[in-house]
Amino acid sequence: MNYPSKGIGVELLIKLYKDMLKPRMIEEKMLILLRQGKISKWFSGIGQEAISVGIANAMKNDEYILPMHRNLGVFTTREVPLYRLFAQWQGKASGFTKGRDRSFHFGTQEHKLIGMISHLGPQLGVADGIALANVLRKQKHVTAVFTGEGATSEGDFHEALNVAAVWDLPVLFCIENNGYGLSTPTSEQFKCKNLADKGVGYGMEAHKLDGNNILEVFTKVDKLCKELRANPRPVLLEFDTFRMRGHEEASGTKYVPNQLLEEWAKKDPISNYESFLVSEGHLDEIKIKEITSEIQSEIDENLQLAFEEKAIELDESKELNDVYSSFDYQEVEHGSAIKNIRLVDAISEGLKQSMKKHDNLVIMGQDVADYGGVFKITEGFIDAFGKERVRNTPICESAIVSTAMGLSINGMKAVVEMQFADFVSSGFNPIVNYLAKVNYRWGENADVVIRMPCGAGVGAGPFHSQTNEAWFTKTPGLKVVYPAFPYDAKGLLTTAINDPNPVLFFEHKALYRSSYQDVPVDYYTLPLGKASVLKQGKQVTVVSYGAGVHWALETLEDSPQIKADLIDLRTLQPLDIETVYQSVKKTGKLIILQEDSLFGGVASDISALVMENCFEHLDAPVRRVASLETPIPFAKNLENNYLPKARFKAVLDELLAY
Template sequence: MRYHVGDLEHEKLLDLYTGMLKPRMIEEKMLILLRQGKISKWFSGIGQEAISVGVAKALKESEYILPMHRNLGVFTARNIPLNRLFAQWQGKQSGFTQGRDRSFHFGTQEYKIVGMISHLGPQLGVADGIALADMLRRKKRVTAVFTGEGATSEGDFHEALNVASVWNLPVLFCIENNGYGLSTPTNEQYNCEHLADRAKGYGIESRIIDGNNILEVYAKVDELCKAIRRRPRPVLLEFKTFRMRGHEEASGTKYVPDKLMKEWGKKDPISNYESFLLEEGVLTEENVEAIKQDITEEINTNLQMAFDEPEVLLNETKELSEVYQDFNYQNVEPESNESENTRFVDAISQGLEQSMYRHNELIIMGQDVADYGGVFKITEGFVPKFGKSRVRNTPICESAIVSTAMGLSINGMKSVVEMQFADFVSSGFNPIVNYLAKVHYRWNEKADVVIRMPCGGGVGAGPFHSQTNEAWFTKTPGLKVVYPASPYDAKGLLATAINDPNPVLFFEHKGLYRSIKGDVPKDYYTLPFGKAKLLKEGNAITVVTYGAGVHWALEILEKHPEIDVDLVDLRTLQPLDTETIFNSVKKTGKLIVLQEDTLFGGIASDISALVMENCFEFLDAPVKRVGSLETPVPFAKPLETNYLPKNRFESALIELYQY
């Protein structure tokens, strides 16, 4: 292996050596503990230390790194206390996830590290978001994100590269090409000679680097970082290396030919570099022994600290309370009494615009949201007021944009993402339910993201533009779900959603956009989450609904003045105002829940179960649930009318009244 020292001083040469040696020695100790059953799992980076250490040493401490599970050298290069790393791997309280996650599935703002999730791909888009925030603030910084060659087959990889290219984001995409994705060799993963060649398709630069040569890694990455800080742009780096142990230790390496293993064993980044430093007189054998002794003592001391720490004690109240970031809701009343009769769509536009003025770093992202104003024209006229840097058209890549929003949040900026139609959220489902929803519970990081969801049927839009899919998200701890039915509620709840540091799915029934009007204050105001609205008061039946269901219920009830009901508009589904529901049921003794979603597995089922569990003795009849037909949403009007639950609600209401 050839080393080119360049103008590096002896101090830096030694720093790179100890930087690689420490993670290697920690790993060797962890492999012993794994065999002893003192840690549960290990993903080895032996043989790949030069990449982690070289990249981390080239970046400034203020610059974010997003590593994978073979990048222990990133964590040690950033000088994370070893006792906390060891506690993390043992599931102890002082670990970064307090026992809630394992391995390197964590982040730390203190050390500017954002760890991986098992779904791999989303972190590439998160890096885009972090870099976007730096670029918008004109901070000359680089963000480095790691991935393996296997994960380059995921759609998130391609989406993230495309976004970074289109927006010219200062991201280093670091591929550790180590030969195998678990047991699958590279020739079964991709059909090009070099993964770096993929950069051409996105119009970005690329480099191929010997990932086992620490001086080549450090020098080339350092040079690139300096260039990117001067002229922001993405660069794709392919580090050629090899995985000397199994995907994780239980996997073994029987699928690797012995000859290949021996060839790469000769290219070990530490032993070769050590020999070079000894030959150059930078190191002596005595130095090597002294360095190893110091590292051994550091490992043993910190390991004992982790062993001495007691097991995590269960505190169920704490577990439940830390799913969400604390949100101190501030009730804001309109400054004047001036209101106007406003369409639903305009109320949302007003709320969004006023929030843009209130939060000067709030970013709007979505397909066609800039000059075109979005397909429903909610952001029409926003670009002249806020500029294209804050009202951003995105490529058609929902997953990467949700991940980008997560990155913006990590770097301290709010964002609103518009799904062109709520149906399309399925293409961004993974980062919502696996990243945004879990990030605070796992390592105390907020996901300050609102995802606007134009939804609902009744407009002849067919199976792919008509779903109301709120139940996908009410099921997921860590998400908040808002579903207003009136212009007044839509504007006030949207303002609150943007203020809330937690991820919010904000459902807007597009059938209400231009068909429903109401008095809405002209000024900015907020409304609280988790507070249902009692629209009608009566003693015969409790009707619980939300969204378009509110208007269907009002229409049906006008036809039946003899049916005296409490009509409850939920407004938010997570958090859910169970108190209002229970109090009403205890008064009326009968409950019917109306939802537009298909019946099975929807919010109505949970409300029914909650009432049965908490109000059973007050019920005078079985709880009724009414929802749409168990089919996709059809296109033709007769079919769609039959699909929707409005007419079935009338029959069920009369039946319950007569029970």
Template sequence: MRYHTGDLDNQNLIDLYLGMLKPRMIEEKMLILLRQGKISKWFSGIGQEAISVGVTMALKETEYVLPMHRNLGVFTSRKIPLNRLFAQWQGKLSGFTQGRDRSFHFGTQEYKIIGMISHLGPQLGVADGIALADMLRRKRKITAVFTGEGATSEGDFHEALNIASVWNLPVLFCIENNGYGLSTPTNEQYNCEHLADRAKGYGIESRIIDGNNILEVYSKVDELCKAIRKRPRPVLLEFKTFRMRGHEEASGTKYVPEKLMKTWAEKDPISNYEAFLFKEGVLTEESIEKFKTDISQEINDNLQLAFDEDTVHFNESKELSEVYQDSQYQQIEPKSDSKEELRFIDAISQGLEQSMFKHNELIIMGQDVAEYGGVFKITEGFVPKFGKSRVRNTPICESGIVSTAMGLSINGMKAVVEMQFADFVSSGFNPIVNYLAKVHYRWNEKADVVIRMPCGGGVGAGPFHSQTNEAWFTKTPGLKVVYPAFPYDAKGLLNTAINDPNPVLFFEHKGLYRSVRGEVPADYYTLPLGKASLLKEGEDLTVVSYGAGVHWALEILEKHPEIQPDVLDLRSLQPLDSDAIFASVKKTGKLIILQEDTLFGGIASDISAMVMEECFQYLDAPVKRVGSLETPVPFAKSLENEYLPQKRFEMALVELYEY
């Protein structure tokens, strides 16, 4: 192995050596503890230390780095206290996830490290978002993100590269090509000679670097970093290396040919570099021994601190209260009495525009949202007011854009993502339910993202443009779900959703966009999430609904003046105003719940169960649930009319009234 010191002095050379030595010695200690049952799992980076250390030391401490589970050298190079790392791996309270997640599945703003999730791919898009925030603020910074060669087969990898290329984001995409994705060799993972060649398809630069040569890693990455800070752009780096141990310790390495293991063992990044420094007189036997003794002492002292710490004690109220970031709702009343009659769609547009003025670092992203104004024209005219830097057309890549929004939030900005249709959110499902929803509970990070969801049937749009899929998200702790029915509510709730630091799915029924009008304050105002609206008051029964269902219920009730109900518009499904539901049911003794979604597994089922548990003694009849037919949404009007629940609701309403 050839080493070129360039203009590095002896202290620089020693720092790089110590940078690799410390994670190697920690790993060796962890492998002992794993066999002793004192930690539960370990993903080894032995043989790959030069990559983590070289990249991190080439970055500035203020620049974000997004490592994987073999990048211990990133954490040690950023000088994270070892006792906190050890506590993290033991599931102790002083660990970064307080026992809620394991291994390197955490981030820390203090050290500008954003850890992985097990789904791997989304963190590449998160890096895009972090870099986008720096670029918009004109900060000359780089974001470095790691992935393995296996994850380059995921769609998120390709989406992230494409986004970075189109927007010219200063991201270093670092591929650690270590030969195997668990047990699958590279020749069964991809059919190109070098993964670096994939950069050509996205119009970006790439480099191939010897990942076992610390001086090559550091010098080439350092040179690139200096160049990118002057001329921001993405670069794909492929580090050729090898994983000397199993994917994780339980998997072993029997699938690796012995000759291959021996070849790479001879390329060990630490022993070779140590021998080079010894030969050059930079290191001596005495200095090597002292370094190892000092590191060993540091490891043992910090391990003892972690061992001495009590195990995490379960506290139910604490667990529940930390799923979401605490958000103190601020009631903002309109400054004047001026009102205007707006369509549902115009109220959303007005709220979004006023929020853009209120938050100068709020970014709107989505397909065709810029000059075209979105397919529903909600952002029409926004570009002249806010510029294309804040109103951003995106490639068709929902997963990558949701992850990018998460990165914007991590770097202190707000994001609104428009799904062209709510149906398309399935392509961005993973980062929503596994990253945005869990990030605060896991390591106390906000996901300041609103995802707008044009949804609903009744417009003859068929199975892929008509779904109302709120139940996909009400099941997921960490997400908030809002579903207004009237222009006044839509504007006020959207403003609140944007103010809220938690991820919000904001459902907008397409059928209401241009068919429903109402008086709306001209000024900016907010409405609280989790507060239902009582639209009608009566004694006979309680009707609960949301979205278009509210209008259907009101229309059908007009045909039955003999029925005097409470009508509750939920407005928000998570948080849910269960108190309002219970109070009404206790008064009327009867409940019917109408949802547009198919019945099984929907919000109506949960409300019914809650009422049965909390209000059983007040009920004078079984709870009724009404939803759409258990089929995909059909296209033909004659089929869709029977699919939707209006007729079934009217029958159930009369039946409940007469019970």
């Protein structure tokens, strides 16, 4: 190998050697422990150390790196305590995830390292968000994110590159092209000659480097980092390397031709670099033994600490409490000034006042800037807050949700508008697998609100009418808010933005301009997880949310002889089930009305909870009324038949007559 050492001092040359040798020696020890059953799994980076070490040394310690499971050298170069890494791999408490996740599936703000999830792609968008926060704060920082050649086929890869390019974000997208995605060779994964060529399509600078040459990696990345700090822009880097062991140890390497393994073994980044340093007179056998002995002692001492630590103890209350970040709700009361406004206006006011309150809040979504959003909720926001904080996005829901997560990691807040709630399916993965799980896994906030214009009744057909709250209410770690009235919408939205947890905020499109209410002019908050009792009676309990509340109100007002408790849930997660229990114990009968189709919906869980906890108080079976088990049709008469509004009164009468 040709090592470009000009301008690099001897101390740094030796440090790069030590920094590569340490993860190699740790890995060799871990492979022994794996065979002894003392760790459960291992993803080897042997042969790829130069990439991790070169990049980590080229970056400043206060710049974020997003590594993957073969980047042990990033963690060791950043001097993450070895005993904590060893404890992490053994599922012990002094690791980073309290035994809840394994390998490198964690982050550490102290060391500015953000680990991946198994779905790979979302971390690329997270890097965009971290970099965006730096740009908005005018911090001249670079963010580096790793991925493998296999993940370059994922949509998240293309979305994240496009966002970074459009927004000129200082991100180094680092592809470790190591030959195989598990057992699938690169020839079966992409057709282009070089992965670096993909950068051209995004108007992005791209380079292909020898990933086994530590000095080539370090010098090029160091040069780029200095450039990007002065002139922010994304750069795509392809590192040519090879995976010398299996995808993980159980996979083996039988699918790899022996000749290929032999060729790459000759390109080993450590042995070649060691020979170079010896030839330059910077190392000798005595010095090598001293370095090796020093690293071995550090490994042994820290392993002993990890081995001596007792197995993690189960505390179920901690398991449940750590699903969500702690949130100290602050009640903000409003003044006496009110005005009669629509639901759409109340949401707009809540957003605008929150933008004034939180100068670190960013709104992102398709057409939310100059156009003001398709429902005009952010109309005029550009003039008030500027394009930096009110950002039009490309059509890439997954990357934008991940970008919002990155903003949160880097100390900011984000509100993402799904143009229609239906489109959230394109951003589903980072919501349910990243945002929802990040606090439970390693104690990180996901300070993100996702606005969800939803619902039928407006003749919008199967792809613009869904009310898909049940996709999220069953996912631990997410909060779900679904107001029916302007007053609630404004107060709950401001609270959702204050909350450091991820919140899905559902806004029914048919109510946007049909639901009016006197709403305080001032900023105020309302607590999540507290239902509203709109009517009181002793005959029956009616529970609903969203448009269903209005349907139930209309039915009860048309039938004044029915004396019902009408409960508007307002938030579905957390769910105020106690208010439902109290009402059912009084009335003895319960009917639940939801717009979503019946099977697997919120009504099913409420029904089950009431049957389990209030059975002795029931005088009749719990009844559920919901939409048909079909997609939402377009034609008005078909849509009317789909929705449960017309069927509700008949089922209510049956229940009362039971």
